[in-house]
Structure formats: structure tokens, C-alpha cells
Amino acid sequence: MDVPKFELTNQNNQTISDQDMLGKVYVVEFFFTNCPTICPIMNQNLKEVEKAISDSNFGVISITIDPKRDTPENLKIHADRLGIQNPNWHFLTGDRDYIYKLSTEFNIYVGEDESTAEGLNHSGKLALIDKNGKIRSRYDERGFPILYYSGLNYTDPEGKNGSLAGQYHPQIEWLKEDIKKLLEE
Template identity: 55%
Template structure:
């Protein structure tokens, strides 16, 4: 009887193992998101006057935007959409946001801290980053391939992309594909459909 009981228990354990292992493996498999390429290396200063680099975001899925605090056009909408992401992933320590100013002359760490507080940015991995202007423009334009530049003829004096970049835990820019199978590269940071897609894809990266 003891041998039969032992065999029965062993069989149950074996069945559970066969069922459970694929579940565990699946959790850590790569998602179907397209790998655009490695995030450009960067080191900037955040709203708490702390040096933050791309290495500080390793182990986190995070979103990158280029903005400036006095922007009178698209930035307020972009920031509000970032607040949606903060709300969605507030309790996730492996989620983050990098909001990089393109007007570092105005956007000192002190100014960015006041802006973050006014906005309601509370996630501990949401860094508002500033640094040398030429460095930031190069980072935007040739690092992320997102447009940023000065234009005295437009409101606010600066122009920039309204797209968000999504970076995985290993420091790679990732994205989904469109209905034709082409990678979208970046996510629309202005319209709700883009934010909804971003929420779905952040969840995928958090599961990797």
C-alpha cells in the first residue's frame, strides 16, 4: 500500500511539474515586440540634482519623451498622457519614465522639480532630466531619431516630436508592428490610441 501511495503521489507531482514548467517559462519569454535597437547611452541630471544615466534604468521598462516645462503647445498633453502611464503602473518598481527637457537653460533641476510637483509626478522612477543643450539635441536627433530644435518663430521657441520611445529592461528600444507588419518605431504621445497601445506593450515588457 505504501508503494502504491508513493507512486500515486509521484505521478501527481510529475503531472503538476509538466503543467507548471511551461507556465513559468512562458512568463519569461520575449514578447512579440519588435527590437528597434539599443537605447543611446546618456547621463543627465534629474529634478533632485542627481546624475541619472541609461544604466539606472536597466531592469526597468520605461518611456522616453522630449519636452520643456514652458511649452505652450503639445507638452501639456504629453505630460497628461504620461500621468496616465504613472497611474497605470504606479505600484511597479520595474517601470519608469524619462522626461528630457530641450530647454535646459530654463529647465534647471529646481525648475523641473517645481514642474514635476505641479504636474503631480510621484512615481519614484519618473525622472525629469536636464543637461547641456547641444548634448540633449544630439541625443534626441541622432540617438533616438526624435526631432528637437530651436525655432524663434514658433510659440515657446522650440519644436520637438510628440512621440514616445519605449525601452525594455535590457536597454533596447522596442515597438509593435502595424497592420501591414511594419514596426511603428515610436508611439503617439498625443492621442489616446497611442497611449492605449503603449499601456498594452509596457505590460508585455514587464512580463519578460
Template identity: 50%
Template sequence: MKNYSYIGISLVILVFGIIFIPRIIDRINDDEVVSSDRLNQQREKKAKDPGEALSYIEINGKKKKAPEFEFINQEGDTVSNEDYKGKVYLVEFFFTTCPTICPIMNKNLVEIQNEFEDTDNFGIASFTIDPAHDTPEVLADYAESYGIDHPNWNLMTGDRAKIYELANKGFGLYAGEDAQAAGGFAHQGMFALVDKEGYIRSRKDQFGNPMIYYRGSVERNKSVARGEEEPQIELLIEDIKKIL
């Protein structure tokens, strides 16, 4: 009886080989198995990749929201954080006579503007740290010279103390007068990314921690040597698209 059982099992294996092995070979030759497996691996990697979802910035366990503000824009209109509700927007602090990083920052922002020129729920909030000089008229001329034309890009001026409080305490982006700095003011060349609910968001760094802000003071496509600050504008555009 045992011999008959072995013979039966052998026949089953033989039939399986005759019917299915040629089909498997054909699928491998056609790259179907390899492609399918590759796709499955990519999906699995994507699902496990912690960098896919943007992080919230948390302080004492609470998600950090963008602070409230109300200033005058380049058109002379009053603009507040309420005008950005339901929009994904970027925040920067700059001044029009800045001879160093501001031109790079705003050139980068114009390129981002152009990426989202037809996106109604995208915006940019630019706050001058030299409000004594940067009146609405000056800001309007500056906007024209840079090609700033997105309807949701406001260049804002107002009370100096409130702007500095917004920068230093509200967003945690340093801004201040500095006689030793070029142009008389010092500030960080970073952009904050705010989601539709008003929360500050960012992708994670290589160690799994939130980057918090995006480097805006390096040209979008600049080639850099090892150890130099790398551009992050492409990353920022990707992340804007994620939360839009």
C-alpha cells in the same frame, strides 16, 4: 458473404448512432463543442498573430539599443541609463514652457505612471530641450504641478548639445530651436519604449512593420474624426505590460 458484411457494417453504424449521437447533441445544446472550438480558434489566431510579439527596431540588421546618457534630474541627482537597467521605460523630449503638445504628453504620461505606480521595474525618462530655462528647481516645480511622483520618473536637464544629440541622433526623435514654433522650440510628440535589456521596442502597424514610436501628443481617450491622429496610449499600456 457480402450481404453479411453489409449487415455487420450497418449494425455498427446503428449502434454508434444510438450511443454517441445523443451525447453529441447534448454537448452542442450545452455549448460545450462550440465553446471549445471557439477557444481553439482564438488560441490558433493568437499564435499566428504577428502583432502579439513586440518588434525590435533594426538598423542594418542590428537591434537598436537606447543610447547612453547622463544628466541631472529634478532632485539635483545624477541619473544615467545605468539607472534604468532591468526596467521597462519610456522616453520623451519636452520643455516646461511648451504651450502646445507637452501638456498633453505629460498628462498622458501621468496616467501611464498611475497604471504602474507599484511597479518597481517601470520608469520614465523625460529630457528637457530647453535646459537654459529648465533647471532642476524648475523641473521639480513642474513635476509637482503635474502630480509626477513615480520614483523612477526622472525629468532631466544638462548640456544642451548633448541633449540634442541624444534626441536627434540617439533616439531619432527630432528636437531643435525654432523661432516660428510656439514656445520657440520644435519637437516630436512621440514616446520611445525601451525594454529591460535596453532595446527600443514597438508593436507592428497594419502592414506588419514596426511603428517605432508611440504617439504621445493625442489625449488618451480623445474621440477623433476619420483622418485625424488617433490616441495610442492604450496600446502603449498594453505593450508595456507585455514586456514587463
């Protein structure tokens, strides 16, 4: 599946689009800087991925779902606070309706109404994009397709996700493996 077309503003006030990322392997996440729950974990896990990959053809696209507060200036502060060195890690902002529509095109859940607390709900899913602008995935150990990676390594205590109760899901490790494979293509 082709990556949805996008064009947003990054933490350096530069316009970044899907076309700018062609030739790179990258991960897309939806997040916001003031998120008190999963976003800090997702950002730290993506930093771990970035550290393990260290390839100039690898990048991360972090799209805020709270553009009113996450201005380019605030995204720059966030990137600096995280110690991001990769010039291909773009923290993107823009029009909230556009971002919401983009999340639906990616099929990654983001709350619709930003004026409510629900509007800042979002999934911890990550999309992996290859050098040709295609969304890529893998199969889990039981042969089921994983269309998106979890931004969180997690244990499924009750076996609700098609796994055995208590099974550990090493999604970030899988993501690293798959990025390395795609960089070699």
C-alpha cells in the same frame, strides 16, 4: 536597437544615466516645461500610463529641450505641479548641445537652434525601452511597424499616416499594453 547612452541631471539634482535604468521598462520623451502646445498633453498622457502601470520597475525619462529655463529646481516644481509620485520618473536637464545630439541618436525630432522659436519645436514621439536597454516597438493593425509611439492619442482626418481617413490611433493604449508585456518578460 540599443538605447543611446545618456547621463543628465534630474529634478533632485541627481545624475541619471541609461545604466541607472537597466532592469526597468521606461518611456523617453523630449519636452519643455513652458511648452504651450503638445507637452501638457504628453505629460498628462504619461501620467495616465503611470497610473495604469503602477509597477516599481516602470519609469519615465522626460528630457527638457530648454535647459536654460528648465533647471533642476524648475523641473522639481514642474514634477510637483504634475503630482508625480513615481521615484523612477526623472525630469532631466543638461547641456543643450548634448540634449540635441541625444535626440538625434534617439531619432526623435528636436529643433536644433535654441535661439530661435524653431529651436523649441519637437515631435511628440515616445520611445519605449525594455529592461535590457533596447528600444522596442510594435506593429499597427495593418502590419506596419510603429518605431515610436505618439504621446498623443489622435485621429488622422485625411489618412496621411498610412491609415484610413478619420481613423483613431490609440497610441497611449498601445503603449500601456506594451509596457505591461515588457514588464512580464
